[in-house]
Amino acid sequence: MTSYTAGYKNKTISVLSIAGVALTLGMTGCSNSEKTEPTAKVEGEPAAAENIELLNVSYDVARDFYKGYNPLFIEHYKAENPNSNITVNQSHGGSSKQALSVANGLQADVATMNQGSDIELLEQKGLVEADWESKFPDNAVPFTSTIVFLVRKDNPKGIKDWADLTKDGVEIVMANPKVTGNGRYAFLGAYGYGLKAFNKDEAKTKSYVKDVLKNVKVYESGGRAATTTFVQRGIGDVLVTFENEANLAATDFGAGKVDIVYPKYSIKSESPVAIVKTVTDKKGTTAAAKAYLDYLWSEPAQQLAADLYLRPSVKSVLDKNGDKLPPIETFRPNDTFGSWDDIMGNFFSDGGVFDQLAVNAPK
Template structure:
């Protein structure tokens, strides 16, 4: 069994690889994953790269994964989804939000029943929305109301391109609106946040993390796994911008779906890889990379890796599901999109 120190170092190295940005990655951890008699193209949003850098070599070491090579592309979730819809070769997709998969259903490249083709509605891992702060939490940030205090600057990506931005904004929206019961209260909070406190608009969650690491902002709204990896990275480097993170008492459950593309040249290999993501060994690797597993046994086994007491964990179902919520709040005519058009960057 690996020591805790070894796990931290491996995870930190994976984070360093992820910090280099999107694009194809052939040799995470020194393992050549580009070669093989069969080949899969993984198109994903930026954040889970540290997890896939651990999971892909592990999958290739199984009988099902033997001889399967991989190409990987990472970027902002919405941008990646649109590229696949326009014809970018893909075998497996992993996006931040379900609407980015729905776009591919409409384009005819993902089956309508994709949510039923894998366990847990095709969500192999997840996270919760967290608040990343400077080491020691000098601004005394603990809850959503603290972000609206005078002088607090906040980093969160642009919801026009980033799926993680949607999760980030749904967390305070749900908390302030009591799960959508008072939508105006939630929108008023988002408007105040964007108008008075958001000063930079990164395209993806990864770019937002990089901006914060470089010293921009007092608070980064992010996935818990990003906070975990950033703190681990700090522990293994001489970073000048060291961080801590807090989980607000009310936050949001993040669910990141995966799907097989029906135009894949090797659907059996793509299906085998997706199925592997839900196995206990892969679930432990997701947890090791800072993501919350979904297998109940592994959830219990790794509970100590995710400290923080959550009083109310809102879900997308509390707001009426993605179809309703995405149309009402995001897209070209959504209420939060309009707020960004009117207030962002001021």
């Protein structure tokens, strides 16, 4: 039986769990932080069940994927390990805020972020192994997304591509690039478009991006908050966000009220994953954490990603979902702007390019 509750260390989270199998008569349960001496086993008595608890700290718009993925994984893990009961807890928020929470002590077993720099931060803190990208396929990126535009029904402002975001009277909603991966990809998507449109002329590109940012009505604290502001509060003419988030709004809580516009050229966003090894080694959950992330590349998990408009890294699954994930020309931020250290330093540090161009952005 699967249940959903809320609340974890004063953070709003989604928690997915399965009921534990009853412990053998005479055994007492123990938490991960408290150990008891094992009770002598009676001959013929079944072994006591192992109880495992994982915490996945993730970015905000991934909540819908993991809401579906966790029960799939739990069923798979139980079939492979019938004497184990596994619970998966979720924490969601802006990707970089989540990474900082882990860096500051939140006991995550796994980190599933939407920006490589967030995992790199944990690597620099010694929480994640230096070769984390080689631990899983596709440089530890199980699925990707891209930046698209969500507009009002029938697109009254005529938003067709990045250039239209500079039109007079167009009000933009986006996540804040200073604190969220969603916002950074949106900003870098506009900047990458400018470099292509103006033949890598930095001055013209910066002028274009500055004009885009002048039209930003709201910078939200995360991608889901930006969607709520645009769809439910009715603020703005266009939401610049991830493809999967835009499709969720268009097919679910914003159905009939919004349309999706695909730019001709956009940025590829990658969602890397890693084991927080210092935590799992301490808890004894390293093997379970690896199994949890390994299963992201399974066919059921990859199809779930496609069903939620995430682009699977397994090509065969991506190819058979081309109807809902149309081809789009994309660029990798690292190929265009350098390493994430370079990107964060040049664009999003205090006084960086974003601060220079977004004069009305929150600090």
